[in-house]
Amino acid sequence: MSNPANPAENALPKGYEPADVEARWGKHWEDSKTFSPDPAEVLTGGKQPYSIVIPPPNVTGALHMGHALNITLQDILCRFMRQQGKSVLWVPGTDHAGIATQNVVERQLKKEGKKRDDLGREKFIERVWEWKKEYGDRILHQIRRLGASVDWTAERFTLDEGLSRAVREVFVRLFHEGLIYKGNYIVNWCNRCHTALADDEVEHAPRKGKLYQIRYPLSDGSGDLVVATTRPETMLGDVAVAVHPEDERYTFAIGKMVTLPLVGTQIPVIADAYVDREFGTGALKITPAHDMNDWALARTHNLPVIAVIDDKGLMNENAPAAYQGLTKNACRDKVVEDLEALGLMVGIADHDHSVGECYRCKSVIEPHVSEQWFVKVAPLAKAAREAVPSQTRIVPAQWEKTYYEWLDNIRDWCISRQIWWGHRIPAWTCEACGELIVQTEDPTSCTKCGGSLTQEDDVLDTWFSSALWPFSTLGWPADTDKLKAYYPTSVLVTGFDILFFWVARMMMMGIHFQEQVPFHHVYIHALVRDEQGKKMSKSTGNVIDPLEMIGKYGTDSLRFTLTAFAAMGRDIKLSEKRIEGYRHFVNKIWNSARFALMNMPEGGGAPKAELSDATGLANRWILHRLEEVKDEVESATLEYRFNDIAQSLYRFIWNEFCDWYLEMAKGDLYGADEGLKDATRKVLLTVLSETLVLLHPVMPFVTQEIWSVLPGIKDRELALQPYPERRPQFKSADIARDMAFFQGVVGSVRTIRTELCIDPAKKLPLIIDTTSGGDNALRVLAENVYLIQQLARIESADIGPGKTGPRASGTAVVEGSRIFVPLKGIVDFGAELTRLDKELGKLDKQLAALKGKLSAPGFAGNAPAEIVAAEQAKLAGLEDAKAKMAELHERLKSALDEG
RNA sequence: GGGCGGAUAGCUCAGCUGGAAGAGCAUCGGCCUUACAAGCCGGAGGUCACAGGUUCGAGCCCUGUUCCGCCUACCA
Numbered sequence A: 001m002s003n004p005a006n007p008a009e010n011a012l013p014k015g016y017e018p019a020d021v022e023a024r025w026g027k028h029w030e031d032s033k034t035f036s037p038d039p040a041e042v043l044t045g046g047k048q049p050y051s052i053v054i055p056p057p058n059v060t061g062a063l064h065m066g067h068a069l070n071i072t073l074q075d076i077l078c079r080f081m082r083q084q085g086k087s088v089l090w091v092p093g094t095d096h097a098g099i100a101t102q103n104v105v106e107r108q109l110k111k112e113g114k115k116r117d118d119l120g121r122e123k124f125i126e127r128v129w130e131w132k133k134e135y136g137d138r139i140l141h142q143i144r145r146l147g148a149s150v151d152w153t154a155e156r157f158t159l160d161e162g163l164s165r166a167v168r169e170v171f172v173r174l175f176h177e178g179l180i181y182k183g184n185y186i187v188n189w190c191n192r193c194h195t196a197l198a199d200d201e202v203e204h205a206p207r208k209g210k211l212y213q214i215r216y217p218l219s220d221g222s223g224d225l226v227v228a229t230t231r232p233e234t235m236l237g238d239v240a241v242a243v244h245p246e247d248e249r250y251t252f253a254i255g256k257m258v259t260l261p262l263v264g265t266q267i268p269v270i271a272d273a274y275v276d277r278e279f280g281t282g283a284l285k286i287t288p289a290h291d292m293n294d295w296a297l298a299r300t301h302n303l304p305v306i307a308v309i310d311d312k313g314l315m316n317e318n319a320p321a322a323y324q325g326l327t328k329n330a331c332r333d334k335v336v337e338d339l340e341a342l343g344l345m346v347g348i349a350d351h352d353h354s355v356g357e358c359y360r361c362k363s364v365i366e367p368h369v370s371e372q373w374f375v376k377v378a379p380l381a382k383a384a385r386e387a388v389p390s391q392t393r394i395v396p397a398q399w400e401k402t403y404y405e406w407l408d409n410i411r412d413w414c415i416s417r418q419i420w421w422g423h424r425i426p427a428w429t430c431e432a433c434g435e436l437i438v439q440t441e442d443p444t445s446c447t448k449c450g451g452s453l454t455q456e457d458d459v460l461d462t463w464f465s466s467a468l469w470p471f472s473t474l475g476w477p478a479d480t481d482k483l484k485a486y487y488p489t490s491v492l493v494t495g496f497d498i499l500f501f502w503v504a505r506m507m508m509m510g511i512h513f514q515e516q517v518p519f520h521h522v523y524i525h526a527l528v529r530d531e532q533g534k535k536m537s538k539s540t541g542n543v544i545d546p547l548e549m550i551g552k553y554g555t556d557s558l559r560f561t562l563t564a565f566a567a568m569g570r571d572i573k574l575s576e577k578r579i580e581g582y583r584h585f586v587n588k589i590w591n592s593a594r595f596a597l598m599n600m601p602e603g604g605g606a607p608k609a610e611l612s613d614a615t616g617l618a619n620r621w622i623l624h625r626l627e628e629v630k631d632e633v634e635s636a637t638l639e640y641r642f643n644d645i646a647q648s649l650y651r652f653i654w655n656e657f658c659d660w661y662l663e664m665a666k667g668d669l670y671g672a673d674e675g676l677k678d679a680t681r682k683v684l685l686t687v688l689s690e691t692l693v694l695l696h697p698v699m700p701f702v703t704q705e706i707w708s709v710l711p712g713i714k715d716r717e718l719a720l721q722p723y724p725e726r727r728p729q730f731k732s733a734d735i736a737r738d739m740a741f742f743q744g745v746v747g748s749v750r751t752i753r754t755e756l757c758i759d760p761a762k763k764l765p766l767i768i769d770t771t772s773g774g775d776n777a778l779r780v781l782a783e784n785v786y787l788i789q790q791l792a793r794i795e796s797a798d799i800g801p802g803k804t805g806p807r808a809s810g811t812a813v814v815e816g817s818r819i820f821v822p823l824k825g826i827v828d829f830g831a832e833l834t835r836l837d838k839e840l841g842k843l844d845k846q847l848a849a850l851k852g853k854l855s856a857p858g859f860a861g862n863a864p865a866e867i868v869a870a871e872q873a874k875l876a877g878l879e880d881a882k883a884k885m886a887e888l889h890e891r892l893k894s895a896l897d898e899g
Numbered sequence B: 001g002g003g004c005g006g007a008u009a010g011c012u013c014a015g016c017u018g019g020a021a022g023a024g025c026a027u028c029g030g031c032c033u034u035a036c037a038a039g040c041c042g043g044a045g046g047u048c049a050c051a052g053g054u055u056c057g058a059g060c061c062c063u064g065u066u067c068c069g070c071c072u073a074c075c076a
Helices: A018-031 A066-085 A098-112 A119-136 A138-145 A161-176 A232-237 A292-300 A328-342 A378-386 A399-408 A463-467 A481-486 A496-514 A544-553 A557-566 A576-598 A615-638 A642-670 A674-695 A700-707 A733-755 A773-783 A785-792 A831-855 A863-896
Strands: A049-053 A087-091 A180-190 A196-199 A203-216 A226-229 A240-241 A257-259 A267-272 A282-288 A345-358 A364-373 A394-396 A429-431 A435-439 A453-455 A489-495 A517-524 A527-529 A571-573 A766-770 A796-801 A808-814 A817-822
Touching: A018 A557, A018 A700, A049 A481, A066 A087, A066 A489, A066 A517, A066 A527, A066 A544, A066 A557, A066 A615, A066 A642, A087 A292, A087 A481, A098 A119, A098 A328, A138 A544, A138 A733, A161 A180, A161 A435, A161 A463, A161 A496, A180 A463, A180 A863, A203 A232, A203 A257, A203 A282, A226 A232, A226 A240, A226 A282, A232 A328, A240 A292, A282 A292, A282 A527, A292 A364, A328 A345, A328 A481, A345 A364, A378 A399, A378 A496, A394 A399, A399 A496, A463 A496, A481 A615, A489 A496, A496 A517, A496 A733, A544 A557, A544 A576, A557 A576, A557 A642, A557 A700, A576 A642, A576 A674, A576 A700, A615 A642, A615 A674, A615 A733, A642 A674, A642 A785, A674 A700, A733 A766, A733 A773, A733 A785, A733 A831, A773 A785, A785 A796, A808 A831, A808 A863, A831 A863
Parallel strands: A049 A087, A240 A267, A394 A517, A489 A517, A527 A571, A766 A796
Antiparallel strands: A049 A489, A180 A196, A180 A364, A203 A226, A203 A345, A240 A282, A257 A267, A429 A435, A429 A453, A766 A817, A808 A817
C-alpha cells in the first residue's frame, strides 16, 4: 500500500493520535503569541474589535465539564471571528474566590494542627498566596488542554495589583457618591465560616424540623395566645407577638401585653397584615435579631432588637442566665424541656421546611445583626435593567425575564466579609476622633486630627471584584489602549447559575463606571449534568472529568460533543459514550484527508487545474453543497446555534463528502484522463481545505494538523486563515436535483440487492426506462453511467426512453424512471414480489393521506397557490409511481405464474 | 406561593417564521470493496404526554390537565 514515490501518501499516520498533536500545537500557539492582538489594529488599523473576558474560574477549582463547555463555546466564537477579520481579544484569568480559597488553606492548616489565628492575618495571607502560587495555575493549565485561543499575555487574577487598584477606585467612588454605606443590619451569618454572606450565597435545602406551639399568657390574665415557631430557642429574644389586624380570634388582644415565658418580660401584641392567618395558630412571635422577617417587622413597628445568640452560635448574656453559653441547639432542647415543665408547650408536630445553608460549608445560616458594609443597589439596578435588551441582548431571550425579576426584587448588597483572603476594605477609622477615612491610597494619619488610624478588618465579597472584570482586566482605572479598543466586550458566555451573582453585577458596575454596558450580548448556555440529569459532584461520584476524556478520546472529540449538545435548554446530559462516538468522526476526517493526500499529484505539488475546469456531477455537486455549508456555518455561529454548526459540518463531511463525493471521485482519480484527474484533485483539495477552515473553530487540533501537510498551502497557521471566500456561481438547484435523482437510482439498486440477499460482489445488469424523466433524466444517467456501475456494482447498463427489462426483474421507480435489475436465475422471485407488495403499501398510505389533504374542504381555496401546486405535483408523482409499481408487480406475478 | 424549562424512534435529543416527522447511538441483515471494521451497504422502528380550540392544514400557535426537572420566595 505504501508508495515511496509519493511522499504525501506517507505524510499522515494511519490513525489520528491526538495526544502528540495537541501538545505540539498548543505549545506553538502560546509560544508564537498567535492570539495576542495589538489594540492598534483597532484604534488606527481599522479592524473591528471582538472581545470576550473569560468567566474567571476559582483558583481552587479543577476543570470540570461546565468549564469545558463554556470555554469551547467561547473558543468557537473567537476563532470564527478571527476568520472574519476581527481583532480578537480573549482575556483569561482566575478568581481569588475569597471564602472558598480561605477554607482550602484553613483545612490544610488544620492538618498541621493549626488555626488561622495561630498565624495571624499577615502570615495567613502569605500562606494563601503560597498556596495560590503552587496550585492556582493548575486550572489555567487545564484550560490550555482545551485548546482555548486566549491571549495568555493578558492573563489576570482578581487579586492582582491592577485589579486591586480598580477595586479600591470603585469602592472609594461609590462611597463618596453615597452608594456604599456602613450600617447595622441583619445578615446571613455562617457560624462556621464566621462571616456574613450575601443573600445569594445562601442555599436553601429542605430539612425535617418541628413546629412548636407555645402558649404566651396575656399579662392582664384575660387569656393567652399560642404562637407557632420552628426555633423555640429564639423566643428568648422575642420582643412582640404579631397577629393579623382582621383576625377576629385575636382582635381582643391587640395592644395588650403578654408575658414572655422563661424570660418574664412584658412584650406587646401588635397587628400586621404580614401575618398569615392560615398558618400555625395565626399568631407570630417576633424575634428581630434572629429572623429576617421579624427584623423587617420590628423596623416598621419600632421594636427593640435583642440578640440572644452570638456570632459563634452560642447563647449570649441577653439570654436568661440558665441558658447562657449553651449552643443554640442545646438551648433549644432546654427551652422545650422547660416549657413542657411549665405546661406551656401546647404541641410539637413534624414540619418540613427549607433552611438556609452556607454555600461553602453547608452549615445552617443564622440570621445575625451586625455592622456591615452595603452597596445601595437600587439606582445601579435600575440602569442595569433598562439596558436590556436595547444595549445588551440576552440569548436566549427567555432569560431576560429572570434577569428582570432579580433586579426588581434586589435588596442592598452586603459586601463585607469577615475573612482575611480578599480585598481589604479601604476605610480607616481615627482612634482619636473617630473620623472615617475612605480613599484609594493608604493614609498615614487622620486627615482631620492627625491621630493614628485603624483599617477595617473586613474584606470585600469576591463578587465585588468579579463585577469589575470586564473593564478591570483591560487596565482600568488607567485609560489604556486596550480599554479603548476592546470595551465594551462583544459577548459574555456563561451558565445561568451565575446570571445573578455575576452578570447583573457586572452590568451595574460597567454601566456606572464606563457609561457603557460591559457586553453587547450575554449568551447563556446549559449546565452539564450526568446521564441521569443529575448535577455532577464529587460526592455522588458521577463526575465525568474532561481531562480524562481528553486523554482517552482527544480534545477535538470532547469539543465536538459539547458543541453538538449545546442547544439543550437547561442542561446537557452527557455520557462518555457520546464522546467516544464523536471520536469516530474525528477519525473519519483524518482518514478522508489521508485519502485526499494519497491522491494528490506525485511529488507533493498542488493540482494545477482551476475550479472552473471541474466538470462532472460529483465535482459540481460537492462545490454546490460547500457553498451552502459556508452559509449555514456562518449564520449558525452568528446566532449562537452551536449545535447547528456541528450538525451541518457532520452531515456534510461524513454523509456527503465521504459517503458520496469521495466514492464518486475515485472514478476520475483512478482514471486515465489526466485533465479530469487534475480538475478533480483541485476540487478535492479545495473542498477539504475549506472544510478544515470551517471546522477549525470547533476542532482546532485535528484540522490544524491536517492543514499543515496539505500541498500548496502558503500559510501554515490555520487559525489565522480567513473564512473561505464565497463562490456563488457554484450554487445550483439543478445540480442538487440531478444528484438527488442519481442517488435515488443508486439507492434503489442497492436496496434490491440487499433485500433480495444478492451477493454484494455479484455484478448485475441494469435497465432504466427514462420515458417520464425526459431528456434530463437520460442525460444525467448517461453521463454518469460509469459511476452507477461503480457505486451499485453494475456490469452493464442499458438506459433510454421506452426500455423495458424482463418480467423477471427486481424493479423500482425513481422520479418516474423505471429501474429494472434482471434477475433470472439469480434469486427467488417470491422475495421480490413481497418486497414490491411492501413498497406498494407504502405508496398507498402516502397517496391516501395526500388525497385527503387535497380534497379537504377549503384547501384549494385557502392555501397559497404555490402550496397547492406543490401538493398537486407531489400527488401526480406518487400516482405515476404507484401505477408503474403496480404494473411491474403484475408483470413479475405473471412471470412467476408461468413459472 | 410565584416563575421557567421539558414531555417526539429502545436511548440521547434536533425540528429556525405552521405545509404530510429527522439525526446519532442501540438494534437486525449483508460485506475484511485498494482512506477509514473507529469502516461500508441496506432494513426495521414514532396516534410528536393528554383533552379541547384557532386554521384549508398543528410536533410547532392558544386554553386547560397530568407527570418530570430547575430557579425563586418572608408560611413563622
